[in-house]
Amino acid sequence: MSPPHFLVIPYPILGHMNPLLQFSQVLAKHGCKITFLITEFNQNRMKNAIENLGTQINFVALPDGLDPEDDRSDQPKVILSLRNTLPSKLHNLIQNINASDGDDSKITCLVISKNMGWALEFGHNLGIKGALMWPASATSLASFESIPTLIHDRIIDPETGLPTRKQEIQLLPNSPMMDTANLPWCSLGKNFFLHMVEDTQSLKFGEWWLCNTTCELEPGALNRWPRFLPIGPLIQSDTTKSSFWREDTTCVDWLDQHPPQSVVYVSFGSLAIVEPNQFKELALGLELLNKPFLWVVRPSTDSNNENNAYPDGFVGSKGKIVEWAPQKKILNHPAIACFVTHCGWNSIIEGLCGGIPFLCWPFFSDQFINRSYICDVWRVGVGLDKDENGVISKGEIRKKVEQVVGNEDMKARSLKLKELTLDNSAEGGQSSKNLQKFINWAKD
Numbered sequence: 001m002s003p004p005h006f007l008v009i010p011y012p013i014l015g016h017m018n019p020l021l022q023f024s025q026v027l028a029k030h031g032c033k034i035t036f037l038i039t040e041f042n043q044n045r046m047k048n049a050i051e052n053l054g055t056q057i058n059f060v061a062l063p064d065g066l067d068p069e070d071d072r073s074d075q076p077k078v079i080l081s082l083r084n085t086l087p088s089k090l091h092n093l094i095q096n097i098n099a100s101d102g103d104d105s106k107i108t109c110l111v112i113s114k115n116m117g118w119a120l121e122f123g124h125n126l127g128i129k130g131a132l133m134w135p136a137s138a139t140s141l142a143s144f145e146s147i148p149t150l151i152h153d154r155i156i157d158p159e160t161g162l163p164t165r166k167q168e169i170q171l172l173p174n175s176p177m178m179d180t181a182n183l184p185w186c187s188l189g190k191n192f193f194l195h196m197v198e199d200t201q202s203l204k205f206g207e208w209w210l211c212n213t214t215c216e217l218e219p220g221a222l223n224r225w226p227r228f229l230p231i232g233p234l235i236q237s238d239t240t241k242s243s244f245w246r247e248d249t250t251c252v253d254w255l256d257q258h259p260p261q262s263v264v265y266v267s268f269g270s271l272a273i274v275e276p277n278q279f280k281e282l283a284l285g286l287e288l289l290n291k292p293f294l295w296v297v298r299p300s301t302d303s304n305n306e307n308n309a310y311p312d313g314f315v316g317s318k319g320k321i322v323e324w325a326p327q328k329k330i331l332n333h334p335a336i337a338c339f340v341t342h343c344g345w346n347s348i349i350e351g352l353c354g355g356i357p358f359l360c361w362p363f364f365s366d367q368f369i370n371r372s373y374i375c376d377v378w379r380v381g382v383g384l385d386k387d388e389n390g391v392i393s394k395g396e397i398r399k400k401v402e403q404v405v406g407n408e409d410m411k412a413r414s415l416k417l418k419e420l421t422l423d424n425s426a427e428g429g430q431s432s433k434n435l436q437k438f439i440n441w442a443k444d
């Protein structure tokens with residue numbers, strides 16, 4: 001029987017493209033054929049990185065329907081434009097692939113990410129199988145799936161998704177208690193909530209909801225719905241070929257010069273923006289540490305660079321600042337002592353695989369639930385608390401770094417969880433079996 005041919009369709013932001021790329025690379029290693037869809041805008045922006053990704057994957061580009069100068073950080077606009085533009089173009093793309101490659105290479109399955117639920121319904125109408133690869137935790141997907149129940153129980157408002165009153169709930173058995181104000185859509189506005197209600201309904205057209213997680217990490221969510229299939233941790237033997245953005249590798253040489261467990265790594269993923277005041281306080285906090293630090297400061301999106309203005313008194317001589325790091329490599333480097341993170345799911349999985357304790361600094365969406373897992377369930381990190389002015393102070397940063405770095409019990413739990421997590425992807429591990437089950441299903 002010929003191997004399955006997957007058409008992979010990520011929502012075009014890095015937090016979705018990277019996990020789907022890693023997943024594609026794992027599938028390709030199992031002999032599957034992969035066509036990976038990107039937008040023409042991203043193709044131009046990421047040209048060099050794509051050329052570097054190797055030849056296992058066939059990249060194809062389609063327009064996103066926006067003008068070159070349109071603001072692509074306006075998510076509702078991008079989501080709508082994709083939904084209006086892509087279906088007819090996808091139809092032609094699939095027809096062309098199927099006609100040119102012959103029967104053996106016909107597209108057999110679509111794999112989509114969040115915000116692209118319509119594509120599963122589209123594939124279903126063409127008789128093509130489909131699966132969702134969710135780019136965050138299974139718990140956050142379960143929370144979207146629970147929206148009708150939360151509305152029925154009058155916990156959230158059906159029009160806005162906001163809590164009807166202040167309360168703590170346990171969304172699923174074996175999951176942490178959460179403040180309803182921290183449900184993942186609450187920080188993203190009414191339009192996003194309404195979009196997610198619609199998107200989640202289309203997800204029913206996907207046979208599997210794959211998540212980069214493991215049975216031990218989120219048993220409550222994974223046991224709840226039979227469609228959930230944990231296939232994590234997604235790890236690549238060649239980490240240099242798993243990112244769409246160019247990485248500054250000089251920080252690996254810099255880390256090589258530091259003793260084990262001595263460096264504080266600070267990174268807030270691809271989207272979070274640190275407000276100017278908070279940025280200054282963070283810089284001063286790092287300056288106060290009696291440890292070196294490696295800090296990822298993405299180029300500012302504002303033209304006068306106000307967001308990334310370093311404060312007076314910041315010298316930074318103990319640290320290294322880069323615009324984008326080879327994070328998976330960093331988190332596996334012996335010199336790293338702890339990880340100051342925004343609690344994006346991919347960063348968490350990568351930190352767990354490195355056995356690194358966390359300092360949690362969530363910004364929005366699922367990041368608050370993720371913090372609860374780290375601090376309250378797995379107990380491999382601590383949260384950074386805001387002061388009365390809503391700022392995480394330099395003193396708080398120093399105090400919590402010392403608390404985490406000196407905590408041998410926490411370090412031991414991190415190493416134990418690393419082992420449990422990695423076992424899943426090893427031969428005979430649960431995620432490994434799930435992956436094989438998925439590939440066999442796609443072949444049939």
Ligand code: UDX
Nearest residue numbers: 015136267269270271296324325327328344345346347
């Ligand atoms: C988004 C959402 O913001 C997050 O809440 C959700 O859980 C996943 O999707 P993002 O904010 O980018 O993602 O965070 P994260 O999930 O942590 O992904 C960041 C990715 O960028 C990671 O794979 C990380 O390795 C990579 N990265 C980050 C680098 O390669 N280099 C860096 O310097 C920083």
